[in-house]
Amino acid sequence: METNSWANKTFNETKASSESLLKELRLPTIRRFPKYLRVLWDLSSLGRDFVSSDKIANELNIDPITVRKDLAFTGVIGKPRIGYSIPLLINGIEQLIQSNGQTNILLIGAGNLGRALLGYGGLEKHGYNIVAAFDSDLNKVGTTIHNKQVYNIEQLTEITEKVNIEIGVLCIPEDVAQKTATFLVKAGIKAIWNFTNTELKVPEHVTVLSEDLASSLAVLSVNMKRNSNKKAKEE
Amino acid sequence: METNSWANKTFNETKASSESLLKELRLPTIRRFPKYLRVLWDLSSLGRDFVSSDKIANELNIDPITVRKDLAFTGVIGKPRIGYSIPLLINGIEQLIQSNGQTNILLIGAGNLGRALLGYGGLEKHGYNIVAAFDSDLNKVGTTIHNKQVYNIEQLTEITEKVNIEIGVLCIPEDVAQKTATFLVKAGIKAIWNFTNTELKVPEHVTVLSEDLASSLAVLSVNMKRNSNKKAKEE
DNA sequence: TATTTATCGATATCAAAATATCGATAAATA
């Protein structure tokens, strides 16, 4: 049997193996996928059908070898001198990182950050459905933000009993973060996207992803110091 | 000369060596520092003076060995059976990740995300000074948000000529991101905190830190799939 | 049709990060 045969895998094989590939996916690769998608969407809208790993790497300022390794997870086979099929890549990446079927989301906390997230189209683009937003501020309750109804936080149980919610997005003050998380877990939620600076304690089976601006700021800060040290030495 | 001698370094030695330690700091370590700070501040406010690596590790759900290695960068020496001095650790970490002196910041784009960031106290806590916000929406111009004046984006040059700005925070639509970044670079900015989904092209000496919600969402998505696969197999 | 060349993908190497091991030590306890 030959080892290096191009373009023999069918689309169905790709799809069938996606579950096992999922296990092998590493964090840095997953983080790069949406960046690839952005480049691919752009090229696609320009009417291009194929793209090389070099081209993608250039756009994103990363190494082409990294790109090829990452793209290998989609199961899409590139052709020498041509590159990869853009539609197949888009499909392949989406298979890996998008939700399967309808996934319902609640957003808790309709402050500025919450509003910003309601305006961010990414959730819908990835196959998620924002069901509603919640807030304790009665001035906000009853309004709609980006077409989403804002409910009183007291009505949370009411809604979670009626609709199957899989993800909760927490944009609330720290002091109520753990309490709310615990409530959501009891309501059967599967994942929490945590925009508070609290380390949430949840059971094993609940996926938590925390955003931490302070961590980012620390990185920015250190990088700046390094850069200025560098410049100081040059002078 | 003995190798394992506790508590002999003075505070001044710690400070003097901070520049060289800066080089050795790795990204994951830098990202964890603010998390350590949060735990340390909490303990400090409870009146505690010492803490063990195990305690910190437990709070943050990470490995105590990782904690000890990270804390070694502060130059603070822990004592067996006692742990580390909390005030010294706080000071040590702050030395590494905070700005030196007064660092001026401009925030470009006073939409929901921009407003959320103006409300986020982290920048001030790290020694940064938000000078002003800018927007193109004339309804916002002239107002103040969290005590920061909102100027017309047209006035950007005016301000950058008057005040030395080191960091620009971009919370603006994608289509004007590169243009604005280029402008800021010309105005002599040192770093950009980029909340748009654009890969900014800037010169070497400018530090860029990009936040990418889509990358985070991809991680959340894949983790959820893995968790549900896991559960499916258990059943 | 033969040669050149861009590009892939497999394998190998190198670097970074996480984790494990273990002796040293100082407080607590017997």
Next chain:
DNA sequence: TATTTATCGATATTTTGATATCGATAAATA
């Protein structure tokens, strides 16, 4: 005072991630 124990920090190992090398191949070109 002797022994036990919690905890540190140095060093070693393993895992993960990035980068380099190179043969295979198919389109482009001579």
